[in-house]
Amino acid sequence: MTERTVFSQGVTAPRAGAYRVDPARSTVRFTTRGLFGLLKVVGTLTVREGSIVVADPLETSTVRAVIDATSLDTANSTRDKHLREAGFLDVGTYPDITFVSERFVASAGAWALAGTLTVQRVSRPVELAITVAEPANGEVRFQATARTDRHAFGVSKGRGAAARYQAIDIDLVAVLL
Numbered sequence: 001m002t003e004r005t006v007f008s009q010g011v012t013a014p015r016a017g018a019y020r021v022d023p024a025r026s027t028v029r030f031t032t033r034g035l036f037g038l039l040k041v042v043g044t045l046t047v048r049e050g051s052i053v054v055a056d057p058l059e060t061s062t063v064r065a066v067i068d069a070t071s072l073d074t075a076n077s078t079r080d081k082h083l084r085e086a087g088f089l090d091v092g093t094y095p096d097i098t099f100v101s102e103r104f105v106a107s108a109g110a111w112a113l114a115g116t117l118t119v120q121r122v123s124r125p126v127e128l129a130i131t132v133a134e135p136a137n138g139e140v141r142f143q144a145t146a147r148t149d150r151h152a153f154g155v156s157k158g159r160g161a162a163a164r165y166q167a168i169d170i171d172l173v174a175v176l177l
Helices: 077-084
Strands: 017-021 027-034 039-054 062-073 096-107 110-119 122-136 139-149 165-176
Touching: 039 077, 039 165, 062 077, 062 110, 096 122
Parallel strands: none
Antiparallel strands: 017 039, 017 165, 027 039, 027 165, 039 062, 062 096, 096 110, 110 122, 122 139, 139 165
């Protein structure tokens, strides 16, 4: 399969094959609210490892990513330490957040990656809306967005002080093997 436009927004699907996620050029960013909804909180997490298999047909493509929960960074070391503790991410017990997908789906005129997000051994379905796919020179850059509910994953400490929902932005670079 050659590269081809498959999304109505002109996003290009990369050629079929196995790709390895480049952790040095990939990141997960989240935006939420803190201090009883008054303060916007932006943070990042690093991608430890990942793989993508672009299949033909595209709908059967797969993705697996491991996010390093210990890498949480909101530019506030006191808050970061608190968020890494039990009741929030409990990174001492659960250092990994994983996402596994086995299919792409058409969703509201665009494409989404349907998969399972696992936080602290709690797995829930999540759809990542693909906003960018730029193949070039044997690699591809993906951007995707999602919205998550921390309570659905058992992360319920700080009700009221910390927002329930997070906007997730993923920027991922993968290299063709």
